Amino acid sequence: MSDLAWWQRGVIYQVYPRSFQDENGDGVGDLAGITARLEYLRMLGVDAVWISPVHPSPMADFGYDVADYCAIAPLFGTLGDFDRLVAHAHELGLKVLLDFVPNHSSDQHPWFIESRTSSDNPKRNWYLWRDPAPDGGPPNNWLSRMGGSAWEKDAVTGQYYYHAFLREQPDLNWRNADVRTAMDRVLRFWLDRGVDGFRVDVLWLLIKDALFRDNPPNPQFKAGEPDHHRQLQTYTEDQ
The missing domain is CATH 3.90.400.10 (Oligo-1,6-glucosidase; Domain 2)
Structure with a gap:
């Protein structure tokens, strides 16, 4: 057995939600669409699904301008939809990663x-x-x-x-301790919902x-x- 952790040896598949699968017919991909394709991704040999930002956002930068770190944009569904996605992924042995955008907000x-x-x-x-x-x-x-x-x-x-x-x-x-505490709470919010990890956006820019x-x-x-x-x-x- 390899001593490498799953995230070091696994196949991670990025999903950009709005252009993946539209399950409700409104012309925009959504969380339900991702859930519907999880078995297919498992069949491809994928070990983890990395989901690009699905938080509420004005979409000035395609979701990388986050207006609420602890919610799901109605464009993509609900927290209930997200919970169902995570549960089904875990049933299939898939990990779920979220994009974490800590350098900037909307x-x-x-x-x-x-x-x-x-x-x-x-x-x-x-x-x-x-x-x-x-x-x-x-x-x-x-x-x-x-x-x-x-x-x-x-x-x-x-x-x-x-x-x-x-x-x-x-x-x-990020030199402000209150910011770090708030972001710790964001991470805990999603970990408590079953998320397995995060892809951290532009980590090298956090401190100026x-x-x-x-x-x-x-x-x-x-x-x-x-x-x-x-x-x-x-x-x-x-x-």
Whole structure:
């Protein structure tokens, strides 16, 4: 017998729900559709099913902008549908993995809606807020992976918030113990429902430089590469 754990030796099959199988005929794939195909996946030799995000979301980034970490988007079904999926998977000997998106939430998440109401709100430090530079521009030169500055000025307080991806995806502040506790509860919520594990999205981006220093230019940058490749990600990755 191999000493490797199941997740190290098994075959993991990713399912993108909305384009997988539509069971209710509304033109969008759903949890019931995944459940209906589990026996087929088992027949293929799959050991675990990794399900891309199914949480409530404005879908600015195809579900990777999460508005509620502990719920199922009605587009895909209900928590009951999810429980039935997990139960049937386990009956077949399949593991179920969820996509966990801890680096950022949707700007429609209640945490961020509260965070942006004022500079002294208790949730303010759940995200990365900074004063403008002396010229009124972004706090530093960090670039978004979607192009342009990674800082968005918010009209309510005049500060900028950081977003490594879309402006609709503000980054959470993982140096804040309350954020870590909240995310622990998210993981526990799904583990208690029988989930076997998680695929963690952009884990290497969770912690940013505490001093918010400018990233240095990338001497190897070539025209046509993504905009953020203009910089070495010295202070925005692998902290």
